[in-house]
Amino acid sequence: xxxxxxxxxxxxxxxxxxxxxxxxxxxxxxxxxxxxxxxxxxxxxxxxxxxxxxxxxxxxxxxxxxxxxxxxxxxxxxxxxxxxxxxxxxxxxxxxxxxxxxxxxxxxxxxxxxxxxxxxxxxxxxxxxxxxxxxxxxxxxxxxxxxxxxxxxxxxxxxxxxxxxxxxxxxxxxxxxxxxxxxxxxxxxxxxxxxxxxxxxxxxxxxxxxxxxxxxxxxxxxxxxxxxxxxxxxxxxxxxxxxxxxxxxxxxxxxxxxxxxxxxxxxxxxxxxxxxxxxxxxxxxxxxxxxxx
Numbered sequence: 001x002x003x004x005x006x007x008x009x010x011x012x013x014x015x016x017x018x019x020x021x022x023x024x025x026x027x028x029x030x031x032x033x034x035x036x037x038x039x040x041x042x043x044x045x046x047x048x049x050x051x052x053x054x055x056x057x058x059x060x061x062x063x064x065x066x067x068x069x070x071x072x073x074x075x076x077x078x079x080x081x082x083x084x085x086x087x088x089x090x091x092x093x094x095x096x097x098x099x100x101x102x103x104x105x106x107x108x109x110x111x112x113x114x115x116x117x118x119x120x121x122x123x124x125x126x127x128x129x130x131x132x133x134x135x136x137x138x139x140x141x142x143x144x145x146x147x148x149x150x151x152x153x154x155x156x157x158x159x160x161x162x163x164x165x166x167x168x169x170x171x172x173x174x175x176x177x178x179x180x181x182x183x184x185x186x187x188x189x190x191x192x193x194x195x196x197x198x199x200x201x202x203x204x205x206x207x208x209x210x211x212x213x214x215x216x217x218x219x220x221x222x223x224x225x226x227x228x229x230x231x232x233x234x235x236x237x238x239x240x241x242x243x244x245x246x247x248x249x250x251x252x253x254x255x256x257x258x259x260x261x262x263x264x265x266x267x268x269x270x271x272x273x274x275x276x277x278x279x280x281x282x283x284x285x286x287x288x289x290x291x292x293x
Contacts, residue, residue: 017268024262026254035262041227041243043251048259050266052227056145056237057270060219061212063149063233064156069205071153072160079161080168081190092165099158107221110151115142115222118150123234138232146233148223152215156208163207167200168193199283206275213271216241240267 021028027035031048038049075095079088119142130136138144171193179189194201224236225246240263251257 017265020261020265020268024258024265027258027262030255031259035259036266039227039229043247043253043256046253046255048255050240050263052229053238053240053243053263054266054270055229056148056223057213057239057241057267059145059237060148060152060223060239061209063145064152064212065205065209067150067153068157068160068208072157072204072208073164073201075157075161076164076168077190077194079165081186081193092162095158095161095165097158098154099162103155103215103218104221106151106155107218110147110218110222114151115147118142118147134231135233138230138234140234143222143236144224144232144234145230145237148219148237148239149233151218151222152212155215155218156211159211160204160208163204164197164201167197167204170200171196209274210271213274214241214267215239216245220245240264240270 027048031038035048035050036054037051038047039051040047040049041052042048075091079092079095083091119140123136123140123142123146126136127140175192175196176189179192180186184192219239220242223239223242225238225242226236227238227243228235230237244260244263244267248257248260251260
């Protein structure tokens with residue numbers, strides 16, 4: 001029975017890959033590998049290229065990690081190592097509560113609160129300091145890649161924080177006591193704990209990345225939904241999940257539907273590859289932390 005349950009997971013995964021491959025075969029046969037590097041998305045003319053959507057997905061996810069990882073790890077360290085128990089418990093509950101908020105609620109909040117805040121205060125400030133860089137050039141509208149990355153960062157911060165907190169709490173108390181007994185400071189002891197928990201923290205980051213890559217509604221509402229590749233964080237972009245959600249119900253024609261299905265297959269493959277690389281990273285970190293004979 002256990003073998004059947006374990007095998008069913010593999011069977012479901014393979015079934016999904018086969019089904020999406022069959023549904024997208026018309027697009028694969030029509031465009032080949034050029035679909036991955038094409039930059040034109042024109043359903044009227046029957047021209048489909050996935051590169052702007054791949055760029056939007058990767059750029060927004062990486063931006064979210066850059067913002068969320070330091071904040072998440074810092075919050076987890078505070079909850080486990082620094083905060084008194086009377087404060088750590090309610091703060092930990094609030095962190096878990098943030099992870100349970102539906103993505104559409106984050107999207108609405110981003111439209112009415114985050115986007116105006118970025119347009120009025122943050123983007124002009126960034127332009128005044130770093131306007132000479134291509135990343136911060138363009139019109140500050142509040143809707144674009146930066147807003148999508150920030151809302152993704154807010155969404156994945158509770159996930160990374162919660163998992164990192166559990167990993168830090170799993171480190172034996174004896175390690176902290178031994179470090180303090182040898183004369184180490186609280187911060188030096190915390191660095192030792194972080195070293196021992198590094199593989200688990202890497203896993204938490206990957207869980208957050210997986211959530212960011214596949215997020216749909218919140219990103220769709222604020223990223224701008226324009227299939228283009230731009231160096232500016234202020235310009236609109238488009239993610240793979242967003243284009244599928246926006247256009248699948250309106251798709252007419254077999255080639256159009258097949259192209260959107262191939263986008264889903266690409267997203268599946270990207271997620272699979274990222275998860276595999278993350279597993280290898282976690283294994284390498286864990287092996288590096290093992291005692292050497």
